[in-house]
Amino acid sequence: MSDVLIVALVGALISLDRTAFLQIMVSQPIVAGPIVGYVLGDPVTGLIIGSVLELFWIGALPVGGSVPPNETAAAVIATSVCIIVCRDIGATSVLSFPVMIFSILVSIPLSIAGQRADILVRNYNRRFAMNADGLAGAGSFSHIDRENLKGLVSFFIASFLSLLALIGLGLLFVKSLYPLLPDSERLANAFYLSFYLFISLGIAVLMR
Numbered sequence: 001m002s003d004v005l006i007v008a009l010v011g012a013l014i015s016l017d018r019t020a021f022l023q024i025m026v027s028q029p030i031v032a033g034p035i036v037g038y039v040l041g042d043p044v045t046g047l048i049i050g051s052v053l054e055l056f057w058i059g060a061l062p063v064g065g066s067v068p069p070n071e072t073a074a075a076v077i078a079t080s081v082c083i084i085v086c087r088d089i090g091a092t093s094v095l096s097f098p099v100m101i102f103s104i105l106v107s108i109p110l111s112i113a114g115q116r117a118d119i120l121v122r123n124y125n126r127r128f129a130m131n132a133d134g135l136a137g138a139g140s141f142s143h144i145d146r147e148n149l150k151g152l153v154s155f156f157i158a159s160f161l162s163l164l165a166l167i168g169l170g171l172l173f174v175k176s177l178y179p180l181l182p183d184s185e186r187l188a189n190a191f192y193l194s195f196y197l198f199i200s201l202g203i204a205v206l207m208r
Helices: 002-019 029-039 043-056 071-089 097-138 141-180 185-207
Strands: none
Touching: 002 029, 002 071, 002 141, 029 043, 029 071, 043 071, 043 097, 043 185, 071 097, 071 141, 097 141, 097 185
């Protein structure tokens, strides 16, 4: 449970980079994945997962009113779920393609839930923009920065709580479904093939 809390905290800080603060690209999956992996002691797995997800969403940008699926949340969820599950079953996460594929597949629909949370907090933050407009109209310029900080805090809290819930759901799904898989060489080969098909799909998205 402590790992989930730490990852949710780190993930929430990284998520601020998407739109709320700095925007220096650390929120991109190819960066967020290794950071979360490093926190959990396995940055290589984070880099592999982050690279695949980066290809999936490299063209999805939060421009204007467009709010794409939360690719940062997907990278944080997939990386943390894969590493924690592999640690629990005593497997090496870099070599456990079934767990890695499962984690990526689970993270994609959960990133849609992260998108919904992002939309809700943006709508909530409109009140701070309106407050800032009112303060500017009244000439109280020294207090406008407080409204900006309130928006930043609400983004962080929303990201932290949503990641905490979504990582927990991801762990529940993978831990429940993975033991049901038959232990066969054919299935293992299928997961290896699936991983390279993911990369091929990502390259196709990139070229488009």
